Amino acid sequence: MHRYLLHNGEIRDSTQPLLSPGQVGFMNGWGVFSTLRVSKGVLFAFERHYARMRHDAARLRVPFEFSAAELENTLQTLIEANQAHDATLRVTVVRNRGGLFEAAGISRDSDLTAFTADLTSWADGVHLNYVPNGRFGACPFAGAKITSWAQNLTWNEDAHQRGFDEVILLNEHGQVSECTSANIFCIHGEHVYTPPLATSGCLPGVTRAVLLEDIQLPGMTICEKELNPADLANSEQVFITSTTRDLLPVLSADRQPLQQNQSALRLLQQAFLSYRESYVARHTGSKEALAV
Numbered sequence: 320m321h322r323y324l325l326h327n328g329e330i331r332d333s334t335q336p337l338l339s340p341g342q343v344g345f346m347n348g349w350g351v352f353s354t355l356r357v358s359k360g361v362l363f364a365f366e367r368h369y370a371r372m373r374h375d376a377a378r379l380r381v382p383f384e385f386s387a388a389e390l391e392n393t394l395q396t397l398i399e400a401n402q403a404h405d406a407t408l409r410v411t412v413v414r415n416r417g418g419l420f421e422a423a424g425i426s427r428d429s430d431l432t433a434f435t436a437d438l439t440s441w442a443d444g445v446h447l448n449y450v451p452n453g454r455f456g457a458c459p460f461a462g463a464k465i466t467s468w469a470q471n472l473t474w475n476e477d478a479h480q481r482g483f484d485e486v487i488l489l490n491e492h493g494q495v496s497e498c499t500s501a502n503i504f505c506i507h508g509e510h511v512y513t514p515p516l517a518t519s520g521c522l523p524g525v526t527r528a529v530l531l532e533d534i535q536l537p538g539m540t541i542c543e544k545e546l547n548p549a550d551l552a553n554s555e556q557v558f559i560t561s562t563t564r565d566l567l568p569v570l571s572a573d574r575q576p577l578q579q580n581q582s583a584l585r586l587l588q589q590a591f592l593s594y595r596e597s598y599v600a601r602h603t604g605s606k607e608a609l610a611v
Contacts, residue, residue: 321401325410325433328393330400333434341422342430344381344413348467350429351375351383352411353525354562355394357435360404361599363562365391367525372412375463381414382428394433403435407563411466439563444570444579445484447498447559449548450474453488454496454520461520471499485559487551487572490520495546497521501561503569504530505546505554506583512550515543526560526591534590539583548572555580558587566591 324333331337344350353368362368369387376383385393394410397403410433415425453474455461478486487503490496495514497503502524504513513531514521530541551557557569557577566588571577 321403321406321435321437323397323400325393325397325431327427327431330396337432339422339425341420341425342413342415343418343421344415344430344466346420347418348465348469349379349381349417350411350413350466351379351381351464352409352466353464355408355410356562356595357398357403357406357408358595358599359603360395360398361602362391362394362398362408363595363598364525364529367528368410371464371523371525372410375465376412378460378463379414379465381412383412384429385412385431390431393431397433397435401435405438406435407438408433408435413466441564441567442484444568445559446482446571446574447485447487447569448478448481448483448573449489450486451489451493452491453486454490456490456492456494456496456518456520458520462516462522464522475499487548488520489548490518493547494519495548495551497524498559501559501564501567502527503551503557503559504541505551505558506556506580507550507554509538509540510544511539511541511583511587512544512546513541514546518545524560525562526565529591529594530560530566530587533594534587536586536590539586551577554578556584558584 323330326337338345351372353372355368356363373383412429412431414429415427474486485498488496496519516523555578558566560566
């Protein structure tokens with residue numbers, strides 16, 4: 320984490336005590352968050368992150384009182400305070416009131432906090448293992464990106480202790496859902512598949528959405544499909560996606576090597592990076608025009 324953080328619109332030193340045990344959201348994981356990529360000072364795909372946070376906040380009854388412009392502008396103050404022009408940014412909105420353990424003297428319905436950190440240097444690929452019943456696709460809150468994250472952290476820590484990088488979470492039907500902090504894709508010929516939001520229980524990742532909705536390559540179809548472990552084992556290439564990883568190949572699952580036909584993956588990686596560069600260029604131009 321960098322030196323400064325954002326707390327309810329104010330830049331604070333990260334060593335300052337700012338939380339109260341009586342804030343319901345921090346005691347119970349009652350909040351929503353998103354992780355954004357800052358590229359050349361631009362919050363990449365901010366509109367998508369904002370829309371998902373607002374949608375999830377409504378589902379979880381977390382007060383979310385920020386317009387898109389207000390939130391983007393206040394996050395920009397944090398970027399400038401830390402000079403974090405190429406970094407990762409985590410923003411969280413937590414509920415302060417409700418439940419049995421609300422403290423007296425809470426003046427806000429929700430708190431907004433954000434911090435930045437250096438980009439992570441990932442390896443050339445990841446080794447995963449399966450976790451049965453890690454997601455419940457029929458849950459009404461499936462796919463919400465919420466701050467109650469202990470299960471994911473525990474699975475991730477356990478994977479590291481056993482020599483894996485991450486896990487593949489299966490749903491109640493034994494179908495592939497996602498990783499703890501990444502979506503998963505597989506390539507079969509001209510088709511690129513990822514588990515469906517409606518049934519798998521996976522989170523609607525922003526990188527996932529960009530691939531499905533904005534990346535078009537000749538002779539290649541990117542779409543949703545229910546997948547099982549055999550579909551991954553028999554695919555030409557498996558890869559995971561996230562804001563911090565972009566598109567990263569999966570080298571093995573449960574210690575079984577997976578096929579590595581990365582030519583199609585390289586095309587997807589190049590298309591995604593070009594999309595991000597174009598997005599950043601457009602938004603950099605807009606900011607410069609406003610400054611003039």
